[in-house]
Amino acid sequence: MKTPVRILIHGSSGRMGQALLRLSKQPDSGCVVVATVARRVALCVIDGVPQFAASELASVPDFDVAIDFSLPEGFDAILALCLARKRALVSGTTGLSPAQQAALAAASTQIALTWASNFSLGVAVLHDLVERAAVLLQGWDCDIVESHHTRKQDAPSGTALTLGSAAAQAGAQPHYASIRAGDIIGEHLVQFTAAGERIELVHRASNRDIFAHGALHVAQRVYAKPAGRYRVGELLG
Structure with a gap:
């Protein structure tokens, strides 16, 4: 053992x-x-x-x-x-x-x-996916939308900034939006958009x-x- x-x-x-x-x-x-x-x-x-x-x-x-x-x-x-x-x-x-x-x-x-600002194993995978997408989708718009409970004061969240840093290091120019509502534990959406198409990478936490x-x-x-x-x-x- x-x-x-x-x-x-x-x-x-x-x-x-x-x-x-x-x-x-x-x-x-x-x-x-x-x-x-x-x-x-x-x-x-x-x-x-x-x-x-x-x-x-x-x-x-x-x-x-x-x-x-x-x-x-x-x-x-x-x-x-x-x-x-x-x-x-x-x-x-x-x-x-x-x-x-x-x-x-x-x-x-x-x-x-x-x-780390976030120890979710799923967010760790999301980080790598964002980095890879930013490398392959040069010139696409990159937007990060994060949602948390109403008591969370910092915005954008530390996780959103970490994801944005990964995108930026790969050549993207991330923009951020923050939502504070109800008791949302944490949701992070990273969106890459070009004319006529859009890719969304999202992680939702339902349990702390x-x-x-x-x-x-x-x-x-x-x-x-x-x-x-x-x-x-x-x-x-």
């Missing part, structure tokens, strides 16, 4: 942290949570998992990979810990500053890591657990990789 990957969850009090905790307990998760870290903790141990406050980060037990869904102000500390212990990092923390993005790039020369499942999937694959920065799409197999 394969030995479970030892996971440290950084940002465990958030929605993603809680989903990671819940899904990692499933028999087929392939992971075991050795500790969690949150800004504040009320108990030292919950359901057998040690809980650490952010100020106690240096005291966490050994782990194979840290999964970070926190805030930009907490990112530097978890990156430094992974570098100090030579452990892999999987991060979905958004809003990183240019300096933090530069630190992430520098860290990839020493440890294996993945940073897909993002936690994706992060656990990536963690199981990236921790054993040599130092480098890996996209989610490179770790699908």
Whole structure:
């Protein structure tokens, strides 16, 4: 039987942290949570998992990979810990500053890591399809329409911008539109249009657990990789 990957969850009090905790307990998760870290903790141990406050980060037990869904102000500390212990990092923390993005790039020369604005495996495939379409459809109009719930404040979404970056690197000039309505979890439509024809590439999320499942999937694959920065799409197999 394969030995479970030892996971440290950084940002465990958030929605993603809680989903990671819940899904990692499933028999087929392939992971075991050795500790969690949150800004504040009320108990030292919950359901057998040690809980650490952010100020106690240096005291966490050994782990194979840290999964970070926190805030930009907490990112530097978890990156430094992974570098100090030579452990892999999987991060979905958004809003990183240019300096933090530069630190992430520098860290990839020493440890294996993945940073993504969206850990859906389907979105990873969509990213590759968009890139391929943009290469083949030079001169076509490219429009990205993203839809989310009314509480989402940033627009365009980070995922839309990532898809647009993929299209732009392949020669397209993406335009964006954002919809905020109801309780939509997330929909991304990338449309390529020319005279008389149109191609639509779309991904719809109907359950937020897909993002936690994706992060656990990536963690199981990236921790054993040599130092480098890996996209989610490179770790699908």
